[in-house]
Amino acid sequence: MRKSFRIALAGNPNCGKTCIFNSLTGARQHVGNYPGVTVESKSGSFSLDGVDIELIDLPGVYSLSSSSPEEAVVFDELTKKGIDLIVNVVDSTILQRSMYLTTQLAELHIPMLLAFNMSDDAKKNGLLFDIGKLEKYFGSPIVQTVGNTVNGVKLLKDKLAETLQKLDDHGVPMLSYGADFDEAIGAVAGVIDKLSVERYKHIPARFFAIKLLEKDSCVMKIADFEPAWEEVEVQLRHLRDKHAIEADTFMADRRYAMLSGACRDAISCTQEKRREISDKIDLVLTNKFLGFPLFLAIMYVTFWFTFICADPLMGYIEGFFGWLGGVAGACWSEETLPFLRSLVIDGIIAGVGGVIVFLPNILFLFFAIAILEESGYMSRAAFVMDGVMRRFGLQGKSFVPLVLGFGCTVPAIMATRTIESERDRKITIMVLPLMSCGARLPIYALIIPAFFAQKYQAFTMWLIYLIGVLVALIGARIMKSTLFKGDGEVYLMELPPYRMPTMKSLLLHMWDRGRMYLQKAGTIILLTSIILYICNTYPEKQEFSQDYDVAIAEAQAANELNDLEVAVLEKSGCFDAEAVAQIREERTIAPELLEEDIECGNNILAAAIISKISKGNEEIAALENAQQAEMLEYTVSGRVGKTLEPFFRPIGFDWKITTATIGALAAKEVFVAQMGILYNEGEADEESEGLRAQLVENYTPLQAFCVMLFCLLSIPCLATLAIIKRELNSWKMAVIEAGGLFVLAYVMTFIVYQLGLLFKIGTTMLG
Amino acid sequence: MEEKCCCACKSSSEMSLAELPIGTRATIVGISSKSRGRKKFADIGIVPGTELLIEAHAPFGGLIRVKVMETSMALHRDDAADIIMKETEAANA
Numbered sequence: 001m002r003k004s005f006r007i008a009l010a011g012n013p014n015c016g017k018t019c020i021f022n023s024l025t026g027a028r029q030h031v032g033n034y035p036g037v038t039v040e041s042k043s044g045s046f047s048l049d050g051v052d053i054e055l056i057d058l059p060g061v062y063s064l065s066s067s068s069p070e071e072a073v074v075f076d077e078l079t080k081k082g083i084d085l086i087v088n089v090v091d092s093t094i095l096q097r098s099m100y101l102t103t104q105l106a107e108l109h110i111p112m113l114l115a116f117n118m119s120d121d122a123k124k125n126g127l128l129f130d131i132g133k134l135e136k137y138f139g140s141p142i143v144q145t146v147g148n149t150v151n152g153v154k155l156l157k158d159k160l161a162e163t164l165q166k167l168d169d170h171g172v173p174m175l176s177y178g179a180d181f182d183e184a185i186g187a188v189a190g191v192i193d194k195l196s197v198e199r200y201k202h203i204p205a206r207f208f209a210i211k212l213l214e215k216d217s218c219v220m221k222i223a224d225f226e227p228a229w230e231e232v233e234v235q236l237r238h239l240r241d242k243h244a245i246e247a248d249t250f251m252a253d254r255r256y257a258m259l260s261g262a263c264r265d266a267i268s269c270t271q272e273k274r275r276e277i278s279d280k281i282d283l284v285l286t287n288k289f290l291g292f293p294l295f296l297a298i299m300y301v302t303f304w305f306t307f308i309c310a311d312p313l314m315g316y317i318e319g320f321f322g323w324l325g326g327v328a329g330a331c332w333s334e335e336t337l338p339f340l341r342s343l344v345i346d347g348i349i350a351g352v353g354g355v356i357v358f359l360p361n362i363l364f365l366f367f368a369i370a371i372l373e374e375s376g377y378m379s380r381a382a383f384v385m386d387g388v389m390r391r392f393g394l395q396g397k398s399f400v401p402l403v404l405g406f407g408c409t410v411p412a413i414m415a416t417r418t419i420e421s422e423r424d425r426k427i428t429i430m431v432l433p434l435m436s437c438g439a440r441l442p443i444y445a446l447i448i449p450a451f452f453a454q455k456y457q458a459f460t461m462w463l464i465y466l467i468g469v470l471v472a473l474i475g476a477r478i479m480k481s482t483l484f485k486g487d488g489e490v491y492l493m494e495l496p497p498y499r500m501p502t503m504k505s506l507l508l509h510m511w512d513r514g515r516m517y518l519q520k521a522g523t524i525i526l527l528t529s530i531i532l533y534i535c536n537t538y539p540e541k542q543e544f545s546q547d548y549d550v551a552i553a554e555a556q557a558a559n560e561l562n563d564l565e566v567a568v569l570e571k572s573g574c575f576d577a578e579a580v581a582q583i584r585e586e587r588t589i590a591p592e593l594l595e596e597d598i599e600c601g602n603n604i605l606a607a608a609i610i611s612k613i614s615k616g617n618e619e620i621a622a623l624e625n626a627q628q629a630e631m632l633e634y635t636v637s638g639r640v641g642k643t644l645e646p647f648f649r650p651i652g653f654d655w656k657i658t659t660a661t662i663g664a665l666a667a668k669e670v671f672v673a674q675m676g677i678l679y680n681e682g683e684a685d686e687e688s689e690g691l692r693a694q695l696v697e698n699y700t701p702l703q704a705f706c707v708m709l710f711c712l713l714s715i716p717c718l719a720t721l722a723i724i725k726r727e728l729n730s731w732k733m734a735v736i737e738a739g740g741l742f743v744l745a746y747v748m749t750f751i752v753y754q755l756g757l758l759f760k761i762g763t764t765m766l767g
Numbered sequence: 768m769e770e771k772c773c774c775a776c777k778s779s780s781e782m783s784l785a786e787l788p789i790g791t792r793a794t795i796v797g798i799s800s801k802s803r804g805r806k807k808f809a810d811i812g813i814v815p816g817t818e819l820l821i822e823a824h825a826p827f828g829g830l831i832r833v834k835v836m837e838t839s840m841a842l843h844r845d846d847a848a849d850i851i852m853k854e855t856e857a858a859n860a
Contacts, residue, residue, distance in 0.1 A: 383825050384825060387830070491830075
């Protein structure tokens with residue numbers, strides 16, 4: 001026996017194929033893309049009794065024709081040489097419809113194994129099969145499986161091993177389209193046989209004859225068969241005369257007739273009990289009045305799960321990177337390779353750490369999404385939302401990717417693959433970056449508490465998200481009536497019965513998406529962290545406009561307290577014991593002790609000392625900031641920012657925000673870290689009080705709002721750009737998208753800033 | 768689409784899928800030749816002679832949910848208007 005086989009897994013959507021694929025291959029999977037189209041290709045490997053098996057998970061299709069890119073892929077994959085066996089997974093609770101595909105697969109005369117999946121449900125529904133009869137009819141062995149249990153898959157493995165033993169003597173299907181039709185098929189097949197096309201020698205001419213009679217566009221495109229077209233026309237005319245038929249659907253008609261014949265003979269039903277529970281759930285979940293509120297509630301729970309449950313894990317990860325930075329700093333002395341040391345600690349560990357912190361969010365979000373998808377609720381959500389989305393030029397299936405967009409734009413764009421209509425898919429992808437993604441959240445979380453009074457904070461956050469959604473919907477509407485006019489594809493969506501998802505497939509799903517996020521962190525963000533770090537540090541300024549070190553030392557000396565002054569402060573009761581100890585130790589009052597207003601009552605002496613020291617502190621801080629600013633202005637970042645500042649000035653950005661915004665074009669996560677570095681607050685995160693204080697000092701609420709607006713509307717990250725290129729298969733579209741968003745962001749921000757200046761809104765501190 | 772008849776149609780019992788009320792069982796008589804979806808419909812079993820059950824209408828209009836060969840499918844009202852049906856059973860029987 002041979003040592004390796006290639007097996008293709010084919011079946012309808014929702015037949016449990018992926019579940020079987022996961023059970024057979026486990027984690028040994030390779031997910032990719034078919035070249036040129038946006039269909040996901042999945043393959044995996046496993047060994048069976050010492051034989052290596054490569055398993056190809058074909059996309060789920062209803063038919064082997066060419067009415068969608070998926071079907072075209074399946075057609076190509078199966079007509080190519082090299083498939084040893086087709087495993088056709090069939091939902092045995094709806095045999096008649098599922099086997100429509102089987103009739104076409106059988107005509108390929110590639111050895112086939114039929115897996116009657118969900119056989120436990122079929123049994124519960126009272127369906128009994130005459131397996132022997134069906135095996136003979138389709139010329140293929142049949143095994144009854146239960147895809148989501150170990151035992152049910154074991155049966156499949158055993159049968160698979162057995163089938164591979166005797167591949168050469170597989171049966172011949174007895175599929176007849178009726179006398180007249182078979183005659184026509186025979187006539188066309190005869191012509192094809194004579195052509196003897198080398199490429200398709202391994203597939204019977206009859207298969208192509210049927211496809212030609214159906215006017216299947218995939219087969220019509222094969223130039224080799226062109227000489228047979230004449231015969232096809234003759235036969236079609238002949239058939240039309242005899243049976244009042246319509247050319248494009250008569251083969252489908254015949255297949256259903258064939259199946260209902262076969263099923264009548266081989267299937268018996270002992271009771272009428274089908275999917276009752278599932279239908280009852282739907283009475284509530286897709287109810288005309290309850291459907292929408294329930295949908296909102298389910299979305300709310302999803303977000304709650306994503307953000308609240310992931311929170312403690314984020315704390316651990318943050319802690320871990322803090323610890324890692326500390327350990328690295330301790331082990332790596334400052335003398336050896338100081339440049340590399342700070343690059344690793346301040347650039348890489350802090351930069352990548354800041355991104356990986358969001359991994360729990362991403363994983364939890366995708367876990368929740370996987371539950372919704374695999375239980376079957378997702379298609380109900382699309383059903384409920386379709387009417388609303390259609391008003392904006394989108395459709396029900398656009399809704400889920402748009403919701404995912406609040407998490408991360410990259411997987412959300414990948415999720416648009418479920419939208420069959422090419423036009424709706426394009427529009428959805430184009431507006432998706434406007435949904436405020438998780439990476440923008442830290443920017444809001446840093447800015448909003450700093451600039452807006454407590455009672456306005458939630459409102460501001462809500463407003464930002466709402467602006468994104470509104471711009472996206474209006475954009476979709478405009479695109480639909482300009483760029484993408486005309487009729488779309490026919491909309492057809494299956495609502496599979498509710499099923500309990502298995503933990504294994506949920507975890508695999510979650511890991512698939514999480515891995516993509518980690519890849520992004522490991523590549524683009526790592527690279528940007530390094531580049532930005534270098535840009536922020538070099539070239540180093542050696543000569544300053546004044547000798548800051550001396551000036552700072554002088555100011556510090558002037559700010560020292562003598563014993564008498566310390567004693568006065570100690571007695572004044574202005575500070576608590578801890579603060580007093582610190583003052584005694586440092587012989588000055590540290591700035592952080594003066595952050596809050598100090599009540600000293602009538603103690604004029606103490607108040608005078610405090611006022612003097614606080615003035616001194618300000619002087620020192622001003623000197624330090626001036627030095628820092630001079631250093632930064634000298635670096636690449638500073639120069640780039642300064643050069644571009646005139647361009648960004650009209651939207652309220654100074655050169656520091658400009659450099660941070662440019663960095664944020666690579667990945668929004670970078671913004672906060674960059675501002676932290678520019679304001680010398682070290683490893684800043686969105687909770688950094690020091691950075692907030694600096695921001696409040698330097699910017700108005702209007703500017704802060706403009707920063708958020710600009711970040712919201714411009715492209716989220718380079719990875720988004722790359723994924724748009726991949727999904728739309730065009731660099732041009734990706735560049736147009738990025739450029740368009742930039743212009744949109746600039747124009748909107750410009751309008752807001754200028755109007756704000758004009759009406760003096762938010763130009764002074766609020767609250 | 769212009770629909771003038773209402774009461775008269777019910778007794779002659781031929782109408783489009785888009786017009787049937789929820790709970791109706793009806794058999795497909797034909798699919799308009801101008802329909803864009805003839806092939807796609809055929810692939811999931813929407814061919815003349817198949818019985819459909821109208822299960823639900825989506826909350827905000829647009830989509831109709833039908834049961835075809837034991838499977839629930841959602842399709843758009845505009846496309847459903849091209850599918851000509853004949854009632855086989857009274858509503859809510």
